Amino acid sequence: MRATILWTICLVLCLGLMGCESLKSTGGSEAGGGGGADSPDGSRQQYEEVHYYYDFDDVLIHKDLKYDDSKSVVMETPQFKIGSQIFDGDIEHLDLVNFFIKNMEKDNWRMVNILKSDRSVLVFEKYQKVCMIKVTDESFSNTHVEVWLVDLKTSGSGSKSMPGGVQEQSLGE
Numbered sequence: 078m079r080a081t082i083l084w085t086i087c088l089v090l091c092l093g094l095m096g097c098e099s100l101k102s103t104g105g106s107e108a109g110g111g112g113g114a115d116s117p118d119g120s121r122q123q124y125e126e127v128h129y130y131y132d133f134d135d136v137l138i139h140k141d142l143k144y145d146d147s148k149s150v151v152m153e154t155p156q157f158k159i160g161s162q163i164f165d166g167d168i169e170h171l172d173l174v175n176f177f178i179k180n181m182e183k184d185n186w187r188m189v190n191i192l193k194s195d196r197s198v199l200v201f202e203k204y205q206k207v208c209m210i211k212v213t214d215e216s217f218s219n220t221h222v223e224v225w226l227v228d229l230k231t232s233g234s235g236s237k238s239m240p241g242g243v244q245e246q247s248l249g250e
Contacts, residue, residue, distance in 0.1 A: 127140050128140045128180070131144060131162055132151045132160065132162060133151075133158075133160075133162070133208070133224065133226045133228075135184045135185075135186070135203070135206075136181070136184070136208060136210075136224055136226065137180040137181075137183075137184065138162075138164065138224075139166065139168060139173060139176050141166045141167065141168050142164035142165065142166040142168070142222060143164060143165055143166055144162065144163075144164055145163040145164065145165060148163040149161060149162045149163045155230065156229070156230055157227065157228060157229050157230055158226070158227075158228040158230070159226065159227045159228070160225075160226060161223055161224065161225045161226075162223070162224045163221075163222070163223055164221075164222040164223075164224070165215075165219055165220070165221055165222070166219070166220055166222070167218050167219060167220070168220050169220075170195065170197070170212060170214040170220050171193070173212050173220055173222065174191075174193060174197045174199065174212050177199055177210050177212070178191065178199065181199070181201045181208070181210075185203060186201035186202065186203050186206075186208065187201060187202050187203065188200075188201055189201060189202050189207075195213070195214045196211070196212075196213045196214075197211070197212040197213075198210070198211050198212075199211075199212070205228065205229040205230070205231065206226065206227065206228045206229070207226070207227045208224065208225065208226045208227075209223075209224075209225040209226075210222065210223070210224050210225075211223040211225075
């Protein structure tokens, strides 16, 4: 009886260890971030999904969104950059909202407010920047995204250049 219990415990431990080893060798890499792909030699290569930045260099755009240049406009001067970029894609609405929330935080944006619905609005701010992202669930196979951004650029003298020629002086030394 005792021998049977000991053999059972040993068998369970061995199976458990073999299960852990197989996780380690075949894809326990998910915890380390990024996915993996099998290379021709059978080993796993690590990679991250390829999302991209468009005209706004600190607003990450999901790789499955297609840019609509006929509806987008970006204007840049030495004092400011302002514009709207329009994208469409076949991505689940709330997944896309969560994508923007997570990645805006990674790019050091501070969340001002978020309205989640079938027409979600996300507002973020950074030093001298404001970004509004509108995510609209238009149809079963299309999610529409509008990224609106205002970037007030700093002049070299410590003053902020505002549209219309107005200067805001900093009082710090």
